[in-house]
Amino acid sequence: MINSKSMIKIFLTGPPGIGKTTCVLKIYETLTLYGYVVGGFVSKEMRKEGKRIGFKLINLFDRSEEVLADIYSKTHYKIGKYNVNLDGLNKFIDRLYPLENYDIIIIDEIGPMEMLSKKFKKLIQEIMLSDTPSIFTIHVSYANKIHEYFNTSRPNILYRLTRENREGMPLIIWMELQRHIKGKKNEK
Structure with a gap:
C-alpha cells in the first residue's frame, strides 16, 4: 500500500563506473523481497x-532486453564511440507501460544516450508527475538540471554516490523509501 507521501522521486548520481546500477539493483532486490511490484x-x-x-537495457518487470548502444551497429545517432x-x-x-x-x-539511467529519445523524455516526465515513488540514476551532466529538463515541483532528493558512501547507499535509499511507502505487501 502506498501512502499520500508516495510522490517521492530519488535521484542517484556519480561518475561512470562508481556503482549506480549496482546500488539500484540492491534496492530492487529488497523491494521484490517485500513483494513490491517494481517497473522500469x-x-x-x-x-x-x-x-x-x-x-x-533490462526491463525489471518482465526481464526483456534491448541493446541501447554498441560499437558495431551503424545508426544515425552516436554518443562517443557508441552507436545508439x-x-x-x-x-x-x-x-514499460x-x-x-x-x-x-526504477530508471537506470537518465543520460545522453537515453535523452536522444523523445519517448524517453516523455516517460520521465510522466513518472515525475505520477504518484509512484521512483528512483532514477542520472548522468552527472544532468544532475543539477532535473527541474529544468522535467519541469516539475515534485519533491525529490539527490544523492551523490562516491567510493566512500557506495556500500551504505542502498540502505540509505531504502530507509528513505520506507518513509514514503506504507507497510509491507508480503511479510517474508
Missing part, C-alpha cells in the same frame, strides 16, 4: 574479451 529498467554494460562494447539504437530504445520504452502497474519505478 537498468542499463548493463556489454563486454567482449574484457572490453566494453556497448550497453543493454534509438528505434530499439523507443520500442523498449513502449513495453502502463506505469500504474507498478508500486515503485
